[in-house]
Amino acid sequence: MFLGNQFSEIPAWLHDNGKKLDSMLAAQHVPHTILFSGSEGVGKSEMADMFSKALLCASNIKLPCENCKSCNLFEHQTHGDFLHVSCEDSKNNIGVEQIRNAISFSNKTSAFGRRKVILINPAEKLQRNASNAILKFLEEPPENTTVLLVSNRDGNLPATVHSRCLRLEFNSPDYQTAYRWLSEKLPRESEFSKAIALSLRQPFKALTLIKTKEFDKLVATIGSQDSPIGLNIGLLGSLAKQKHPDVLLLEYLCLQLEQFLKETSEASLKSSSSKDIFECQSKLRSLIAKLDQGIALNISLNFTNIVSKLIKVMEQH
Numbered sequence: 528m529f530l531g532n533q534f535s536e537i538p539a540w541l542h543d544n545g546k547k548l549d550s551m552l553a554a555q556h557v558p559h560t561i562l563f564s565g566s567e568g569v570g571k572s573e574m575a576d577m578f579s580k581a582l583l584c585a586s587n588i589k590l591p592c593e594n595c596k597s598c599n600l601f602e603h604q605t606h607g608d609f610l611h612v613s614c615e616d617s618k619n620n621i622g623v624e625q626i627r628n629a630i631s632f633s634n635k636t637s638a639f640g641r642r643k644v645i646l647i648n649p650a651e652k653l654q655r656n657a658s659n660a661i662l663k664f665l666e667e668p669p670e671n672t673t674v675l676l677v678s679n680r681d682g683n684l685p686a687t688v689h690s691r692c693l694r695l696e697f698n699s700p701d702y703q704t705a706y707r708w709l710s711e712k713l714p715r716e717s718e719f720s721k722a723i724a725l726s727l728r729q730p731f732k733a734l735t736l737i738k739t740k741e742f743d744k745l746v747a748t749i750g751s752q753d754s755p756i757g758l759n760i761g762l763l764g765s766l767a768k769q770k771h772p773d774v775l776l777l778e779y780l781c782l783q784l785e786q787f788l789k790e791t792s793e794a795s796l797k798s799s800s801s802k803d804i805f806e807c808q809s810k811l812r813s814l815i816a817k818l819d820q821g822i823a824l825n826i827s828l829n830f831t832n833i834v835s836k837l838i839k840v841m842e843q844h
């Protein structure tokens with residue numbers, strides 16, 4: 528049974544989706560396409576990897592067994608029935624050629640004579656013609672191929688793709704759960720609060736932040752600001768004043784703030800600030816899209832205005 532013996536090792540906030548995936552395997556009724564949706568760093572990629580391995584595992588008792596040839600090959604990233612489609616090194620998107628390759632992969636005979644798995648991550652990076660190609664494929668998927676889509680922003684995927692998927696939504700845990708999980712992983716407790724705040728409660732993102740130099744850079748830039756969302760706005764403000772800010776960092780902050788606005792707008796649908804929130808959201812979305820496509824922006828012009836609006840929204844909540 529998927530996760531059966533390992534369930535206690537799965538972070539608590541992933542249990543619900545773990546159970547759903549588990550029962551699909553137990554019933555041997557796995558949909559052709561599953562969409563893992565949620566913020567970056569919540570644990571979707573880890574869950575999709577583990578599920579891929581379980582789908583391919585040769586054991587019928589405990590999945591993934593970690594002992595069979597299939598599990599070994601998967602661990603060494605050389606499994607012939609598994610294809611991971613991601614952005615190519617030199618590009619920031621997934622092109623139509625990559626999807627054509629995936630389709631021909633699905634038409635080949637399985638190395639183990641069983642199922643094949645195609646994992647597309649991050650699916651929001653599919654170019655338009657790649658989305659069209661995958662849609663045609665999903666309309667008539669081969670019997671023995673499972674497609675897993677993982678997306679931080681599945682709103683970017685066409686509705687027609689959505690309609691072909693079983694969607695699993697991954698939500699961030701509360702602060703205490705994230706803190707407890709981090710303390711099982713790392714000794715640097717003094718940094719947990721800031722890392723959780725900066726990642727907007729995405730524990731895997733917080734873990735990566737602490738493990739990399741990015742965290743020290745972020746904390747050094749933030750300075751004395753102390754509220755979680757204030758940290759991000761403060762950092763965005765200081766980046767907006769730089770001539771050549773780190774674009775990745777900028778995109779990262781925009782995504783965090785977009786998530787904050789999404790939660791705020793759900794909590795205050797009828798409040799007087801809903802117009803400001805809506806305006807901030809649409810501005811951030813269009814900036815994220817431009818950053819995503821690598822369009823050169825006048826950072827100061829684009830961000831100074833949005834920072835002042837964000838401060839206004841934050842002060843009201």
Ligand SMILES: [Zn+2]
Nearest residue numbers: 584592595598
């Ligand atoms: Zn196995």
